[in-house]
Amino acid sequence: PQEYATEDQVFKALFDFLLAFEKIGGFRPGAAADFHDLLKRQAIQKQAGEGRNKVSKIVVSLWTSACRAGFGREFCGMLNEVLRCDEGPMLRDAAILCRAMNAELVMRDYLKLLVRVWPSDSMTFRGTSMPKDKVEFFTEGVLYRCAMCLATSFKREKAMEFIGMAPDDRTPVMFVFHLHPTHRCKHALYIEPHSVVAN
DSSP: OOOOSOHHHHHHHHHHHHHHHHHHHTOOTTHHHHHHHHHHHHHHHHTTTOOTTHHHHHHHHHHHOOOOTTTSSOHHHHHHHHHHHTOSTTHHHHHHHHHHHHHHHOOOOHHHHHTSOOOTTSEEEEEEEEOHHHHTTOOTTOOOOOOSOOOOBSOHHHHHHHHTTOOTTSEEEEEEEEOBTTTBOTTOOOOGGGOSSOO
């Protein structure tokens, strides 16, 4: 896959994204710069020495960071909020970051798809929480396209950890994804080697 942004462009998009979040959210001045610098250090350290698709792997590292410095929330949640809203001053920077990440995640070559790491039972898990009225939307047979970057785990226990973080006013939810055993999924990737947080 081709890189769609340089390292400098990715970190500029990250900074501009965080700066807009700082201003809109009324966070303390400098919160964006502090968060940017910490995320950048983590990602560069994680991807040190990477060759092919280094920029894409850097964005995966940014997205998987558990850091909450300055904003009280992780970057992945901030990015997904902007993607779900699909508007606002951070959308352009979100698109740059997502496009760079997709150069690593999306696979169009079926033979290369076969060598990727897949769960042995073709299932992955996502633990989350949602408002009750949103949970009621999900009924048997409903088709749904997720309008954000979606993380799942091969381990049900990891998804249960996220369910355990559910606030009292939200409904705990376990999503189970069944991947086709031979066709697999062309827009998914086992990102453990690039993730800042294990599993």
